[in-house]
Amino acid sequence: MYKINTLTTLISLSFATSMSFTVLAEDFESLESRIDKLEKATTVKLGGRLHLDFAAYDGAYNPGNGTGTDIYVRRGRVYFASSHGDFSYKVILDYDDGETVLHGATVTYKGFGKDKKLNAGKLKEDISLQGMTSSKWVTSIERAMIPDTFQVGFNYGVQYSHAMQNGLRYSVSLTKDQELADGNEADGSLQLATTGRLTYSNTDNNEVLHLGLSASHRNWGSNDFSIRQTGEVRKDQNRLANFSSQVGAQQIDASSAMLLVGEFGYQVGRVHLSAEYGQIDVSANQGPDETFEGGYAQLGYFLSDNSRKYSKGSAKWDKPTNLNNQWEIFARLSTFDMTTDTSGTKAEVITIGANHYINESVRMSYNYVFGDVSGPSQVALTGSEDDGQAFVARLQYVF
Secondary structure (H helix, E strand, O other): OOHHHHHHHHHHHHHHHHHHHHHHHHHHHOOOOOOOOHHHOOOEEEEEEEEEEEEEEEEHHHHOOOOOOEEEEEEEEEEEEEEEEEEEEEEEEEOOOOEEEEEEEEEEEOOOOOOOEEEEEEEOOOOOOOOOOOOOOOOOOOOOHHHHHHHOEEEEEEEEEEOOOOOOEEEOOOOOOOOOOOOOOOOOEEEEEEEEOOOEEOOOOOOOEEEEEEEEEEEEEEEOOEEEEOOOOOOOOOOOOOEEEHHOOOOOOEEEEEEEEEEEEEEEEOOOOOOOOEEEEEEEEEOOOOOEEEEEEEEEOOOOOEEEEEEOOOOOOEEEEEOOOEEEEEEEEEEOOOOOOOOOOEEEEEEEEEEEOOOOOEEEEEEEEEEEEEEHHOOOOOOOOOOOEEEEEEEEEEO
């Protein structure tokens, strides 16, 4: 474990860095001005984000190796977007392990009527309240384990959504599953996912209430099922919720899986609360079917008169209403049980943190993470270390 003086030093240095980036924000604003001039000269909107992270971690997060540290680019992302009548498009490029990859590419048609959208291309499946909230504006540096696993990312397919005036919203999609599966079976046929999400929101009287249910059926035919989920610290060796060959788990030859997520969100004044429960039922071609589950509860608070925006059209949290020198604090309890009777691990994670929104473009975030791992495969995964802690800091630049 960290010695108290070491952790205190790291935190103090990070908060000092936040003050330094207040000065650098003026340079970022100058860059934004040049981008605005470029946009006015063209019909294409350009935007993006950079997440530069520092992490220090020990125990189960770095078993047998003492305290580890690293600085890394968590995300480097650029998008291009444009609208032409009822049609719009968006292309997202991502920096990933030294390569630029196509993260998303969608064409949207809005000619069916107000708040009705048809998307086609490489699109983000509509699952989970926190999963749908942009990484720019999610409260913590990393999402909780359940939304991070169940929000399967961008897949090729089609999606239709309708946000109604009475607060109800629904979406349905059919996609090629390249996140939890390979996308194609051995005979070349597609592995398809059918996903739906139904939500209700009420934003009257300066309050926000969100209730939702996401469901996704993944039809695989035959797929070696395994999950290795980080303990909310983004390092390859940190897969604390683990059902895979890494921990000696016999992979399931899965014919299909059903993902279910129950969603709750509430905000009044400076206080916002989110909680979700997720379950994945895996159907096996041979042997027993298995069920894995988890959830989280999170409480956030702004130190000055501020609140988070809520997007009724997408049923998700958005950025704070005021981004100029604002502080936000939060705490979260998260769990993910990936165990069977004979293998797998269960992770429980507590995260406390603070966000400093310096201006519209620059944000500094600080998270202290404590993780506990148990289950039949705990020793195979982390040896004598059954818990660990980490301090993670992030510089975010958005343009």
